[in-house]
Amino acid sequence: MNDKSSRPALADNNAIISEYDTILLGFPIWWYTAPRIINSFLENYDFDGKNIVLFATSGGSGLGNIAKELALSSPGANIQNGKMLNRRSSFDDIKKIVETL
Numbered sequence: 001m002n003d004k005s006s007r008p009a010l011a012d013n014n015a016i017i018s019e020y021d022t023i024l025l026g027f028p029i030w031w032y033t034a035p036r037i038i039n040s041f042l043e044n045y046d047f048d049g050k051n052i053v054l055f056a057t058s059g060g061s062g063l064g065n066i067a068k069e070l071a072l073s074s075p076g077a078n079i080q081n082g083k084m085l086n087r088r089s090s091f092d093d094i095k096k097i098v099e100t101l
């Protein structure tokens with residue numbers, strides 16, 4: 001994580017991004033930002049014109065500037081901070097969040 005240019009390899013390259021307009025992208029917050037593999041993911045696919053809504057877990061910190069930071073890895077996407085999911089979330093909780101998008 002110290003090396004901002006680090007890009008861990010993805011396990012595969014088979015995500016079918018073209019079929020989706022809005023993508024929910026979740027991760028644990030590490031050192032106030034997204035793990036670098038999230039940059040790998042954003043740089044590995046074409047997200048131009050897509051809406052990407054972030055969600056995250058953490059020990060307490062929030063999404064802060066993470067959407068702006070990740071936009072550098074996918075400048076053609078509309079990346080927005082979504083929700084922190086630090087408390088136990090039920091299916092209905094998640095459904096309500098998705099319905100607001």
Ligand SMILES: Cc1cc2nc3c(=O)[nH]c(=O)nc-3n(C[C@H](O)[C@H](O)[C@H](O)COP(=O)(O)O)c2cc1C
Binds near residue numbers: 027033056059
């Ligand atoms: C390397 C590392 C860095 C972390 N940095 C932060 C941080 O900056 N802020 C924070 O609130 N939590 C931080 N955490 C806590 C994780 O966000 C938390 O453990 C995770 O979201 C919980 O998901 P998990 O159950 O999948 O581990 C860090 C955890 C790790 C392992």
